[in-house]
Amino acid sequence: MSWLTNFVLPKIRAVVAKKEVPDNLWHKCPGCGQMLFHRELEANLHVCAACGHHLRLAPEKRLAMLFDDGKYTVIELPKTIVDPLKFRDRKRYADRLKEVQGAKSGARDAALVAHGTVGGVAAVVCAFDFGFMGGSMGIAVGEALLAAARLAVLQEAALIAVPSSGGARMQEGILSLMQMPRTTLAVEMVKEAGRPYLVILADPTTGGVSASFAMLGDVTLAEPGAVIGFAGARVIEETIREKLPEGFQRAEYLLEHGMVDLVVHRRDLKATLERILGLLCRKGPPALAAIAPPHTSERGWDRA
Ligand SMILES: [Zn+2]
Numbered sequence: 162m163s164w165l166t167n168f169v170l171p172k173i174r175a176v177v178a179k180k181e182v183p184d185n186l187w188h189k190c191p192g193c194g195q196m197l198f199h200r201e202l203e204a205n206l207h208v209c210a211a212c213g214h215h216l217r218l219a220p221e222k223r224l225a226m227l228f229d230d231g232k233y234t235v236i237e238l239p240k241t242i243v244d245p246l247k248f249r250d251r252k253r254y255a256d257r258l259k260e261v262q263g264a265k266s267g268a269r270d271a272a273l274v275a276h277g278t279v280g281g282v283a284a285v286v287c288a289f290d291f292g293f294m295g296g297s298m299g300i301a302v303g304e305a306l307l308a309a310a311r312l313a314v315l316q317e318a319a320l321i322a323v324p325s326s327g328g329a330r331m332q333e334g335i336l337s338l339m340q341m342p343r344t345t346l347a348v349e350m351v352k353e354a355g356r357p358y359l360v361i362l363a364d365p366t367t368g369g370v371s372a373s374f375a376m377l378g379d380v381t382l383a384e385p386g387a388v389i390g391f392a393g394a395r396v397i398e399e400t401i402r403e404k405l406p407e408g409f410q411r412a413e414y415l416l417e418h419g420m421v422d423l424v425v426h427r428r429d430l431k432a433t434l435e436r437i438l439g440l441l442c443r444k445g446p447p448a449l450a451a452i453a454p455p456h457t458s459e460r461g462w463d464r465a
Contacts, residue, residue, distance in 0.1 A: 185199065186198065186199050187199065188202055188216070190209040190211065190212060190214050190216070191214060191216070192209055192212045192213075192214025192386070193209060193211050193212035193214065195209060195211045195212070197209060197210070197211075202216070206218075206226060206427045206428055207222070207427070208426070208427050208428070213385065213386075213426075214386060215363075215364060215384045215385055215386055215387070215427055217291050217292070217325060217363070217364060218325075218363065219290060219292065220272070220273040220288035220289065220290045220323075221273070223286075223288040223323055223363075224273065224275050224286055224288055226427075226430070226431065227279060227284075227286055227321070227323075227430070227431055227434065228275070228277040228278065228279060228284075228286070229277065229278045229279060229280065229281065232277055233275040233276065233277035233286070234275055234276055234277060235273060235274065235275045236274050236275065236276065236308065236312060238269065238270075238272075238274060238301070238304060238305050238308055239304055239308060241300045241301045241304050242300060243255060243258065244258065244332075244333075245300070245333065245336055246332070246333065246334050246336070248332045248333070248334070250332075254332040254333075257294070257332075258294075261293055261294055265290075265292070265293060268290065268293060269301065270293065270299070270301035270302055270305065271289055271290050271291075271293035271294060271295075271296045271297060271298070271299075271301075271302050271326070272287055272288065272289050272290070272296075272298075272301070272302045272305035272306065273287070273288050273289075273290065273305075274286070274287050274288075274305050274308055274309040274312070275288075276312060276316060276318065279319070279321070279431070279434055279435060279438055280431075280434065280435025280436075280438055280439055282318075282319060282435075282438040282439065282442045283316050283317065283318035283319070284313075284318050284319045284320075284321055284438065285309050285310075285312045285313040285316065285318050285319070285320050285321070286309075286321045286322075286323065287305060287306050287309040287320070287321070287322045287323070288323040288325075289302075289323060289324050289325040289326050289363070289370075290325070291325040291326065291327075291363075291364075291365075294330065295326065295327035296324070296325045296326035296327060296370075297326060297327055297328060297329065297330035297331075297337070298326060298328065298329050298330060298337060298340050298344075298369055298370050299329075299330035299332070299333040299336070299337045299340065300333060300336055300337070300340065302326075302330075302340065303337075303339075303340030303343045303344055306322065306340075306343075306344045306347050306348075306374060307343060307344070307347045309322075309347070310347035310348065310350050310351050311347075311350070313351050313354075313356055313358075314350060314351060314354040314356065317354075317356065318356065319356055319357040319358070319359065319438055319441070319442065320348070320351045320356060320357070320358045320359070321358075321359045321360070321361065321434070322358075322359075322360050322361070322374060322375065322378070323360075323361045323363055324360070324362060324363065324366045324370045324371075324374075324375045325363040325364060325365065325366065326365070326366060326367070326368070326370040327365065327367055327368055328367050328368015328369045328370055328371070329341070329368055329369035329370075337369070338369060340369070340373070341369050341372060341373035342373070344373045344374035345373050345374060345377065347374065348374045348377050352379070357379050357380075357437075357438065357441040357442065358377070358378055358379050359378050359379060359380050359381075359382065359434065359437065359438075360374075360375055360376075360377070360378030360380075360381050360382065361382045361383070361384065361430065361434075362375060362381065362382065362383040362384065362387055362389050362412065362421065363383075363384050363387055364384060364386065364387035364388055365387065365388035365389070366387065366388070366389045366390075367388065367389070367390055367391065367392075367393070368391065368392075371389060371390060371391050372391055376420070379441070380422050380423075380437055380441075381420070381421050381422050381423075382421070382422065382423045382424075382425050382430070382433065382434075383412035383415065383416070383421045383423070383424050383425070384412060384424070384425070384426075384427060384430075385412055385413070385424055385425075385426060386411055386412060386413075387411070387412040388410050388411065389410060389411070389412060389415050389420070389421070390409075390410035394409055394410055412424045
């Protein structure tokens with residue numbers, strides 16, 4: 162009819178229509194660049210169907226994937242001191258923290274602890290959220306791991322850690338570095354109680370996290386292609402002035418060099434965990450349990 166209906170109106174409609182389509186329906190694979198539809202990605206456990214790249218997982222999804230029937234109970238973590246150093250860079254650390262907490266609706270820090278069963282075996286899982294300040298380990302995350310270890314001992318359960326972290330949280334300075342011995346002691350506590358401690362190294366496991374509890378598993382699993390190391394590859398290359406070998410600091414490279422026991426595709430992770438836990442937690446068959454060693458007092462009459 163007029164310039165308004167023929168030209169302006171369609172333009173306005175186009176703008177409005179665009180806004181109706183959520184922008185997170187498609188994800189670009191960081192491995193091959195392919196666009197992946199969210200539903201297919203979800204069904205495929207966030208693994209690229211084209212190249213097998215394992216995308217990072219939110220901790221809730223990780224927990225649902227590992228526990229039997231996707232059922233688990235998240236535990237309340239102890240409140241910890243916030244921003245002990247009153248740190249500020251471009252922004253105050255306290256504000257930065259609040260911002261992420263707001264965006265993550267409910268998450269207090271970068272680790273989530275839940276308990277349930279894995280293959281019928283009681284287990285406590287501590288899963289990291291890389292989306293929460295790079296999964297960095299500060300006081301709260303250290304506390305989360307301690308709480309998980311305490312719970313595992315209390316429930317006579319296995320402890321499973323799934324780190325995905327850039328390392329220590331620099332905004333908490335030395336206090337974040339102190340979480341390295343703390344988490345190491347937490348793991349020791351579980352081992353002393355005779356409970357299994359398993360680690361699933363997810364992309365990336367680096368810095369102070371790799372230099373503490375993440376490398377202390379009774380059995381260490383890793384996801385394909387995960388970056389695992391202490392210092393970044395570029396830093397090492399610049400320091401030693403040498404070209405690093407192909408696949409350096411990748412899960413497969415670590416497997417070849419004896420730092421990782423198994424590299425497991427995400428779809429096989431639960432079954433593998435069940436198998437390992439079954440082997441580690443299986444109680445001896447009743448017939449074997451009845452044959453006590455000859456030196457025990459109860460069986461003294463045998464020798465008489
Ligand atoms: Zn891909």
